[in-house]
Amino acid sequence: xxxxxxxPPLSPPVTGAVHxxxxxxxxxxxxxxxxxxxxxxxxxxxxxVSASLxxxxxxxxxxxxxxxxxxxxxxxxxxxxxxGAQGTSLAPSSLPRRTPLPFSERAGGGR
Numbered sequence: 799x800x801x802x803x804x805x806p807p808l809s810p811p812v813t814g815a816v817h818x819x820x821x822x823x824x825x826x827x828x829x830x831x832x833x834x835x836x837x838x839x840x841x842x843x844x845x846x847v848s849a850s851l852x853x854x855x856x857x858x859x860x861x862x863x864x865x866x867x868x869x870x871x872x873x874x875x876x877x878x879x880x881x882g883a884q885g886t887s888l889a890p891s892s893l894p895r896r897t898p899l900p901f902s903e904r905a906g907g908g909r
Contacts, residue, residue, distance in 0.1 A: 808868045819865055823857045831860035834874045854905075862903055 811817050832840055839859050846852040860874075867877035 808865075810869050821858075821861045821865075823854055823861070826857035826861050828853055828857060831856050834860050834863045834877070858903070858905070862901075866901065 808817075832843065835843065835856065843852050843855050843859075846855060863874050863877050867874040870877060
């Protein structure tokens with residue numbers, strides 16, 4: 799997993815627009831992926847009962863870090879989520895010009 803952004807920075811969606819990302823988790827390199835996670839995310843990953851679920855979680859969160867760090871124009875290793883009222887992940891307020899970046903993540907069919 800690269801800790802530097804890949805490609806040019808992404809512009810956050812304009813009002814009313816939605817960006818959809820489909821990330822085949824099997825294609826996300828596991829080497830170094832856990833290094834971009836927060837301590838809380840690494841602790842959460844350690845609670846999964848199987849290696850495949852642990853890998854899936856680590857790769858999913860690392861890919862999300864990569865994508866959102868590009869929007870935030872920061873290095874992946876420096877990107878950290880905030881936590882909402884109900885424990886949900888929030889994008890940090892360090893985005894350019896304090897641009898809000900609401901996001902949602904969903905698990906797919908495990909392919």
